[in-house]
Every structure is written in structure tokens, then in C-alpha cells.
Amino acid sequence: MRFIWLLFSENNSLWAKWQKQYIIGTKSFWEIEVSAIHSWLWKSILQLRPLAAIFLRTNVADGRNTQFWWDSWTPFGPLIQYLGYSGPSRLRLPLNASVAAGVRLASWGLNITTLCCLCAVANETRGHVLLSCVYSREIWKLILLRLDPVRNLFSSWAELLSWLRQGSSAAPRTLRSVVAQA
Structure with a gap:
């Protein structure tokens, strides 16, 4: 898992730079097929992709x-x-x-x-896909129903960030952060 982390984190690892240049190239790490030409280590790394996908999020x-x-x-x-x-x-x-x-x-x-790839109603922006889209709004309704029942849906990133900084006994800051990352 550490090697996968090196591939995705912003670091100066010579190993990660070499892998990106010569093994991954223009493909995605997620689409590379296991091949006989790959080393035992690289095959093991590729087999760990489903587990790594659970923990990796892209900024x-x-x-x-x-x-x-x-x-x-x-x-x-x-x-x-x-x-x-x-x-x-x-x-x-x-x-x-x-x-x-x-x-x-x-x-x-x-x-x-x-247009948004989920609802095809509005332009696909970060704000729309994560906060305004009818699909994401439904997800946020379910989340807020459990974590903060009196809270209305977020209308801006500032509101979401403010909510993330707050904490309560029902929804501590760490839990709020995990929910927002999911």
C-alpha cells in the first residue's frame, strides 16, 4: 500500500517518478492490466488496487x-x-x-x-456535482438527517466548510470530515 501511496501523493520519490514515466506512461494506474513482463512487486501492487481505491480521493x-x-x-x-x-x-x-x-x-x-453527467440539467462544475445536483442533494439529505437533523442543505462551499469545522456529540468534526470525503 505504501508504494501506491507514493504514486498518488505529491512527493519527490524517484521510484514513483520512474514508475509513472516508464510503467504507467499515458495510461491510468487503474486501467493497467497485469502482464507477464511486470515484476512480482508491480503485480502485487496492481492486485492491491481495489483495496487502495477505498482510501484514495483526488483533490x-x-x-x-x-x-x-x-x-x-x-x-x-x-x-x-x-x-x-x-x-x-x-x-x-x-x-x-x-x-x-x-x-x-x-x-x-x-x-x-x-452538462452534469448525473442529471444533465446544469453545467458540470465542482459546486454543482457535489452540492447542487439533485443526486448529491439527496445524498446530503440522508447524511444530514443522521448527523445534523436541524441543518438545511448547503448552498455554498463556505457553508459546507463551516459545517465541517463545527462539532457536536452526534457528529464530531472527524466524522463530518469523513462523510464529506466519501
Whole structure:
């Protein structure tokens, strides 16, 4: 698991840089198939992917290093698992697209939908997908019903961050943070 962490954390590990350059290349770590040419260590690392996926979440930032289909940047996990292998062709986004690429391609006038991949009602932004989309709102309703029944749904990131900083006996800060990361 430590080696997987090195691949995804921002560090200066020579091992991680070499693996990204020569083994992973332009593919996603999540899509690489186990091959006879891989070392025993690399095969073991690839077999640990399902376990590692539970613990890894992606911080989108500018989206350049976030893989649209493979990284866990939405509350639903990797979109390839949520929408299936037909998702890339239906949304006309390549399998190796980054989050930034989807936004950039649409801004260039290419025929790529900017609508939310979950509800197809509003533009797909971080705020919409995680707070405003009808699907995420339903999830937040269920969460808040258990953790903070008097709390209304969040209307902004500032409200969500404020809620995360608060604590109560029913929902301590750590539990709130875990829920928000899931």
C-alpha cells in the first residue's frame, strides 16, 4: 500500500517518478492490466488496487492531474465504474481525459457536453456535482438527517466548510470530515 501511496501523493520519490514515466506512461494506474513482463512487486501492487481505491480521493485543484474517468473525484467514485465503459463514448470524452480537458475542450467549441453527467440539467462544475445536483442533494439529505437533523442543505462551499469545522456529540468534526470525503 505504501508504494501506491507514493504514486498518488505529491512527493519527490524517484521510484514513483520512474514508475509513472516508464510503467504507467499515458495510461491510468487503474486501467493497467497485469502482464507477464511486470515484476512480482508491480503485480502485487496492481492486485492491491481495489483495496487502495477505498482510501484514495483526488483533490481536483486545476484538474490537469485528475483523470476524468479513473480518479475518484466525485462522490460516486471513479466515473468509469459509475457510468460504465460506454460513458466515454456517450459523453465524447476520451478514456484518458483529465478533468481540465473536459472543461477546456468544451470551451474550444467542440461538441462535448458541459452538462452534469448525473442529471444533465446544469453545467458540470465542482459546486454543482457535489452540492447542487439533485443526486448529491439527496445524498446530503440522508447524511444530514443522521448527523445534523436541524441543518438545511448547503448552498455554498463556505457553508459546507463551516459545517465541517463545527462539532457536536452526534457528529464530531472527524466524522463530518469523513462523510464529506466519501
